């Protein structure tokens with residue numbers, strides 16, 4: 001058994017197996033009851049279903065709304081049906097309050113369209129890791145008072161939302177020191193969820209060990225690979241002669257040390273993980289840069305309606321059969337309209353990873369093919385963004401809008417000063 005599986009044995013996050021056990025129950029009912037909760041490892045789902053919200057949201061096509069339409073939207077449910085070109089009554093079965101007072105669907109209200117619905121019921125948010133992981137903190141920042149659902153893998157968090165076990169997933173996509181979390185870029189493409197928001201979380205790492213353990217006793221430091229890479233230089237500067245070992249998440253590493261009473265191993269994790277698993281903090285603020293930040297995206301089954309009354313970001317992914325030659329044209333579509341790009345990422349084109357170009361005289365060239373992910377600072381409700389994408393569509397063979405969502409504009413709170 002490897003380290004990761006041993007850690008998983010000790011903690012009960014949502015796994016692929018538990019997801020498939022619960023699949024049948026989830027398909028047959030929208031409401032979760034306590035038996036489903038037990039099937040999912042004791043997760044305590046909030047009572048009451050969301051089918052009213054689901055059926056209402058089903059009418060929201062991913063079409064954009066203009067600024068003028070945005071105003072109509074504020075006029076209530078009728079306005080919304082007009083905005084989207086649909087008639088709600090065609091889609092929602094009509095019942096009078098007298099005949100079925102409890103089954104009558106709640107009309108879609110403006111709060112249903114916000115990234116964090118204020119339904120009164122607790123929002124269930126899937127994250128990868130165990131309690132004390134940074135992803136759990138990001139879920140709490142994105143959706144205060146949510147019910148955070150731990151998942152053992154990123155993919156399980158995607159599936160938890162798809163299967164209605166969770167309402168949202170909050171997943172890391174990039175870190176200011178460690179770079180992109182590639183796995184999540186690939187999963188964004190493979191799954192059909194929509195980005196409905198982003199949060200940036202200052203990440204303040206600590207070196208944790210069992211009480212009484214001194215730095216000199218350590219032979220091994222374990223953590224999430226991103227966390228290890230964010231502390232690489234500092235671990236060396238601390239004079240530790242240790243092997244680095246990657247595990248699934250930072251808090252899981254802390255839990256593993258506590259459960260197995262490991263005297264020679266330290267974890268890179270949060271101060272909250274130290275508290276939860278009874279470890280001491282040997283060194284505080286061990287990230288190589290004190291302004292270490294991880295950006296997380298919030299995912300949902302339905303897109304939100306883009307707006308223009310606050311700063312929005314839009315994320316797209318595109319590809320072209322003729323390779324990278326299209327890149328300049330695509331980027332210029334944004335440059336001409338003064339639209340800032342905040343991120344560009346390329347990933348292997350899994351369906352056709354190599355393009356072979358025969359040249360009779362020179363031989364055969366093999367070019368790698370890519371999917372390009374771009375984030376830009378504009379809302380899909382803005383004409384300039386719509387025009388830019390119309391142009392991009394002309395140059396590309398594949399284009400998907402992953403989401404148009406409010407930018408995280410929370411004031412910058414620098415991480416505490418290093419204390420080592």
Ligand SMILES: O=C(O)C(=O)C[C@]1(C(=O)O)C=C[C@@H](O)C=C1
Nearest residue numbers: 133134135172224226249250294
């Ligand atoms: O292991 C955790 O605590 C996580 O939440 C994962 C994760 C990541 O995937 O990057 C999140 C934030 C930090 O950058 C380090 C690790």
